[in-house]
Amino acid sequence: MAEPKEAVTIAGAGLVGSLLAINLARRGHPVEVLERRADMRRETVEAGRSINLAISTRGLYALRRVGLEDEALQHAIPMRGRMIHSPRGELTFQPYGKDDSQHINSLSRGWLNQFLMTRAEETGRVNIRFRQRVSGVNLKAGEITVLDEGTGTSRDVRPGVLFGTDGSGSVLRQALASWTDAQVSQEQLGHGYKELTIPALAGGRFQMEKHALHIWPRGTYMLIALPNEDGSFTCTLFLPWQGPVSFASLDTPERLEAFFQEQFADARALIPDLVEAFFARPTGYMVTVKSPQWRAGGSTLLLGDAAHAIVPFYGQGMNCGFEDCTVLEACLDRHASWDSAFAEFERLRKTNADAIADMAVENFIEMRDSTADPRFLLEKGVEKVLLNAFPGEFLSRYSLVSFSRVPYRLAYELGALASGIVSELARDLNRPEDVDLTRAGQLIRARMVPFMKENADGFRTEG
Known part of the structure; x- marks a missing residue:
């Protein structure tokens, strides 16, 4: 009989953590996933902080390797280019590729996360535990402290090999930085974002062109909209935090209404609950994280936003995180030890993660300033x-x-x-x-x- 594979622990059941769990389970490892949130498949998660996904070749390839690409694409909407909206409501279409075969796909973040969690559990080797927050990490002792937010009790756990997919505010990254004296760069964009919704018409009909990413570029700020499977569009307003036109300046319903009528009149006509949604929903922030240290020997490894959070303006955050999983698989195939595999992974991915982080910031400037x-x-x-x-x-x-x-x-x-x-x-x-x-x-x-x-x-x- 083959020896049983080593048990592993993943901190974070988001998109990257759930896909990583599937990959490791397919390699024969028992996987425990610790997720600080409630199970989104059973409890409603408040809207307001989700920028729709634009899944493209890298992300689709990662799903293809585990046999999930076709099912995911059944819930995606191809976006063949940008639809630019001028202040007067004029439309200009800018194709993404040389022809319609080159397109990106709008996909619900919530649906994909739930889908991957379910498929991970169906392997029979993955146990996802919810409301479990990693509150402390002792890398020297090989222990983590886990707070059960349901009961309020804490416990010390020896996680075996530990993977950090716990997002841009990663506790594991902070522990690695403290342990190695690494200087982590965290640059918060001077803009925040607010999620709004253009509802579907009767029968799930779309109110705008469905096969496009819609952009209202206005110089220092912009509005975008991505199509959803149910006929609605998820809109995201990007504004500076402070200044003459900013989240700080739009502090009354009257100012908000005047701003939208002047700058986004065609969109305003399609958002019936603009005022209510704007003041009820949280304002999200965006950060670029560059960390020089992604691993501790062969015992701990960061992937996804925990290692390299990027702003969303190239549509590559999830694609990059999924590609982490693909590259890690190849490294594990080539090396007999976790240590060697993790070292090669960090070497291969660090320079590429820094590159897409820089491109994402540049693309933000292009989208808001240049597309018109x-x-x-x-x-x-x-x-x-x-x-x-x-x-x-x-x-x-x-x-x-x-x-x-x-x-x-x-x-x-x-x-x-x-x-x-x-x-x-x-x-x-x-x-x-x-x-x-x-x-x-x-x-x-x-x-x-x-x-x-x-x-x-x-x-x-x-x-």
Whole structure:
């Protein structure tokens, strides 16, 4: 008989923790998951802090490996591009890829989390315990203190191998930082967010184009909306915390109404409970976390937001966390010890997590400032022409991030080369279709192709 596999503990039953539990259970490990929240499948979780998911290639690949991609996609809505809403209500559609086959998918965070928890339990090796908060970590002793928030009692636990998927405020990350004197960088964005809802029409009909991510870009702030399976849209308002137009300034129903009528009049007409929802729902904050230490030998490892929280503006937070699970699986396949596997995982993922964190902040600026700019639209048009004219040679940053599994760091660097070429070619253009393809080919083969050859292993990553 094969020896029984070592028991493991996961702190956090969110998206990454639940998928990790499935992966480890499939490897034969008994898994205990400690979740501080109540079971969302049995108790209603208050709305207000959930930004809808945009699941794309990296996240779908992770689900495919455990046989769950097809079922998840049955509950997803393809979004083929951005629908830009001007202050006057004019609409401009910006495709995400070279054609409709390249799209991202809107998926309910709550549904996916519940789905993964249920599938984890169905393995027969995963026990999820709710209202269990890890309140203390003693890495030297190999113990954690767990508070049962239902009874108010605490207990000390020897967790075996411990995985931290406990989010951006991770207790495990704090313990690792204290233990190693690591300097963790936590940069809070100067903007918060508020969740609102555009309800469905009778019969579950959508009030706007369903196959798009809707954006109302307004410079220092914006509103976005993602479609839901029931015909509604989850809207998220991003505003500075302080300033002339900010959450601090919208402190009365009258000011809120005047602001929406001026800036988002077409959206305001579709949100019947704007005032009630705005003042009742919490305002969320967004933070970028960069930690130099993700592990303690072979006993503890951080994944997902616990290791590398990022702001949501590339739609990659969950995709990146799911890719953590994929990469960890490969590391465990290659190494006989947890220590060696964890060391390789940290080495492979750290530089890529930092890259997507930086890209997410840059994309926030693009979404709120640039998407309505005529020059930006021209360059996006040129980019699409080049994607179709030079398949396999010209690759945009967005396509690499969202439609491939090329490491984020390579996507960041090649994307910078691609952006430089597009800007140069578009400099004297009025229409994308007038781009000089001969000159484009010369630039692509002089700058991008050598980079891809030099990093051939990374660009062979399966998509």
